[in-house]
Amino acid sequence: MNTRLDHVGVNVRDLPALTAWYKDAFGLKTVFEFTLEGPGLSAVVLEHPHGWRIELLARTGSTPGLRAPDPLTAALTEGYGHFAVTTPELAPVYAALVAHGAGEAMPPGPSPEAGIRMAWVTDPEGNLIELIEKNAE
Secondary structure: OOOOOOOEEEEOOHHHHHHHHHHHHHOOOEEEEEEEOOOOOOEEEEEOOOOOEEEEEOOOOOOOOOOOOOOOHHOOOOOOOEEEEOOHHHHHHHHHHHHHEEEEEEEEEEEOOOOOEEEEEEOOOOOOEEEEEOOOO
């Protein structure tokens, strides 16, 4: 089977604010936006220069779901808990995201996988984001 991940969908409360934050914090560009009037759903698809994409969705009347403060707490519930991006330099990316308003969920440190370092942040609404540095020493 020849498949490749296309995008990650994140349900958000404040679509304009989170769109601006993801664009500024990660350097993403808008690919397209859409609205489904019947269910009151609005969305924007953002893309990183390296090709990964995130779809932010907001629906009138939505309520907050899981907002785990860290990955271990998130693992206490079933379902999607986070998305992850890789970077060649973990510490400066972590610091830059925190400077852009990301929450500090777990500082840079070793991953359970050999040769990997990781850190965790949250976006302004509390959604977890894993940062991965491969081939770290």
